[in-house]
Structure formats: structure tokens, C-alpha cells
Amino acid sequence: MTRVAVPSRRYLTFDSQVGRRYLTRLGHMVVLTKIDEASAPDNPVLSFEYVDPKDKTRARRDGFDMHERVAARLLMRLD
Numbered sequence: 001m002t003r004v005a006v007p008s009r010r011y012l013t014f015d016s017q018v019g020r021r022y023l024t025r026l027g028h029m030v031v032l033t034k035i036d037e038a039s040a041p042d043n044p045v046l047s048f049e050y051v052d053p054k055d056k057t058r059a060r061r062d063g064f065d066m067h068e069r070v071a072a073r074l075l076m077r078l079d
Contacts, residue, residue, distance in 0.1 A: 014072035016046055022075040029053045029078065033063070043067050 014036040020029050049063035067073070 002010055014068050015077055016068055021051065021078040025074055043069050046071055
């Protein structure tokens, strides 16, 4: 009997909504500021900015961009 190995795919959903807060694996709070659908309709690029967890304002304008599929694995929704 011969078995054929089929690569498994795991699709994760990510609730991407501008203004929503997320927690990174390093414990930093970020807010989603922009969704770039033009990059790839099935895996858009998301732009995040760091926020201050005490008063929930944008303390600094630092941030990062991340594909939606990566964000589904690395970020946890807070609200």
C-alpha cells in the first residue's frame, strides 16, 4: 500500500477592523490603523501602531505592517 503525503493547510480567521486593539506576543498593545486590500485581496497587509495600555492613547507613532495570515497567528484581540 502506498500513501501519498498531502500537505495540510490551516486557515485562521482574523477579525480585522480599523480601531480595534490587539496584544502582541511580547505583551505590547497595538491598534489596527489601516487595511491595504490592494496588496493582496486574500491576504491584505495590515498596519498597526503601538498604544499606551494605561490610557489607551497612541503614545508613540511607531508601528509595523503585517500580513493578515501572520497577524492571525501572532496577535490576540483585546476588545
